[in-house]
Amino acid sequence: MRRLLHIVAVACVAGSLAIVLAWRYGETVLPFAVTSATPNPQDGKVAGGVYSNAYFDLSYPLPQGFVEGLAGPDPSDSGYYVLGNFVPQAAPTGTILIAAQDLFFAGPHRDVAAAAREFREAISQVEGMSIDREPTEVTIGNRSAWRVDFSGVGLYRAMVATEIRCHLVSVTLTTRSPDEREALVQSLDRLASIGKRAAPVCIRDYAAGEQVVHKVEPAELSSSPMAIPVRIIINGDGTVKHVHVIRAAEAQRKTIEEALRQWTFKPHTIAGQPVQMETGLAFGGSRKVSGADGESGAERDTSPAQRRARRGGGQSPQ
């Protein structure tokens, strides 16, 4: 009996240790790491007045008096996330919006500096909006970031953006005075690393072309008119470790996960050593619009009546 208890105790300790290791180092050392231990971008949470996000390795103590506001929408099919929305508890005098845009699904790649400049141009087109601070490189929580300040109709705002894991992570601050804005920007200095995980490298379009060794097409997706974006983490041995279907119906999500877990890739190496990496790919989206709208070309610019007239007598050629 005592021997049996001893075995059970050892098994419990070993099991607990395995769970802790899987959670702590799952992405880097354990080939069997459980999916639940792999965070996704939208998995951030607030505890004890601190917003933390394991995927982006971010920790942000909220400014005094700020609490969680209404949750934002689900991740979009262009890979956009509303990570957090924080508001003053007392009165609606400002907001802190933390968001992320997956750069794999946002058109041609642009770095943070380019994104900040384009944001500045877009925002300056809004009637009555003033640019108070041109795009400026700053350091927040030991990270390089870009800051743009703007204001209009009595609201003073700042957008601070940085790039993490091929996402443009932005914090947009809205206040009712320049001083309040500056105070909120200063609060970003308390951004810190959670320091729990080593993030895999991210590479655009790795799942396209010759890097793929074996692929299985998801079933019953060919008719989906809406694009379904997916992020995957690939182990050093080329197997798929984690599948994150960013936005899809449940049935689509299931079939994509089942298919992608069977994919294998050529291992990605750094200095000759195979490493984990992540990339993105999209399924569905049967639209074929680009260049097919007939916006150019004399033939397409004429009306059916005119074309019938040219053909003579309104007779169909067929």
Next chain:
Amino acid sequence: MAKRRFAYTCSLTSTAAVLLASVAVSTLAPAQTRGPTDPGVRSGAAGAGGAYPGLAADQRAFFDAAKDAFEEVDGVPEGLGPRFNLDSCVGCHSQPATGGSAPAVNPQVDVALAAKNTVPPFITRNGPVREARFVRNRDGSPDGGVHALFVIAGRADAQGCNIRQPDFAGELSRNNVVFRIPTPTFGLGLVESTTDRALETSLAANGDQKRALGISGRFNRSGNDGTITRFGWKAQNKSLLMFAGEAYNVEVGVTNDLFPNERENDPSCQFNHTHPESPTPLTPTELAATSQAAGFQSDIALFAAFMRLLAPPAPAGTTATAAASTTNTTASATTTTADTTASTSVLAAAAGTTSTATTSSTTSTTTTVDRGRQVFGNIGCSACHTRRLTSGPADVAALGNQTYEPFSDFAVHDMGDRLADGVAQGGAGGREFRTAPLWGVGQRVFFLHDGRTNDLNEAIAQHASRGSEANTVVQNYNALPLNDRQAVLNFLRSL
């Protein structure tokens, strides 16, 4: 004695102080929490309902004939029912003119009673015209379809029909009923003529601004060809013809070339033996007297043509001609003119004044509407309620290459739990809705997809809830001082 008097005096003083404080609090508290006031439906002539300016004479004649068809009331011999929501297109689409949205007095009540129907509790004489959808079937599977409110049983022209209305009381008790009100159809020819590429370019153009506001948005798309669908509350309909065909069958119960099947097959209620009930005529109808071409069109083709050729709503103080401008026109000049005149009129409406209002009040009104437009854009409303689009080539020349101002991106957005109806249509999910075009909103009575409010300020508030893309914008709105929120409402009522 002196002590007693002192105590009495203290007591009186304390009581007076408490009373004064109470009065002060009761007086001040409303002032502190007072919100802006919706000026209400803009008075004056309807800024909509006419033909698109610049139509050729034969096109104008076609429009007139199509409008007659749109306004025609159907009885059972014309195909009404067996189940229906109303007996004409114009019954639902009449505010502020033919083609619009739900009127202030709901015609469904009288039509229902004429057929001895029970009027469901969500249909009232002073409420919006509504259709009802059930979210789920009894077995828990998704439904989402329209369940017509009324039956023809009991009508003089439907002797022998004995079907019953759906069990709305039961479904309401199961919290399984959601509603839709009619969408206005003004200016839809311009929307139909806008290319997918133009819509995509417009959506992407302010993408950076959207992302700083927590907004994404996407287009609903046809499962058949992947192109953008854009009509209806969830942008679920591909074309005006499809929109017309579906509505004629689902709302009025008339089978047609696009929807040829009755939705109720009880043989005791089948009174028409033509199939479909509203076919494409092979010999000219009486409409040929107005337009020879119209005389050979099916009803749904006429309805679609009416909506296609219907002018956009004109903002206050402008004419329909000014509501859309060719790309060859200097847009800013046109806009300035329209905005200035709009401001003048709406201020009178907003302030409850007449056209004899003093110059100073007119100037004041102009200022608030202009300010409202600026605030509307600045806090992010215009990120989705995009002001301008340009149509592409169109068979009707007047509709081609026109810059117009629908105040919509025609994309669907997640509107959160509070507006969610749980109905998925095409690619739009249960919380997603198309950005409602705001042109003509100044003369609308009911707002949001189910007509739950007739107060613009409340409609704005309803945009915010868990999961909504509009949360940050509404927070910006709430952070504004009262006069700026009022200016936004005044601006909206000028549209």
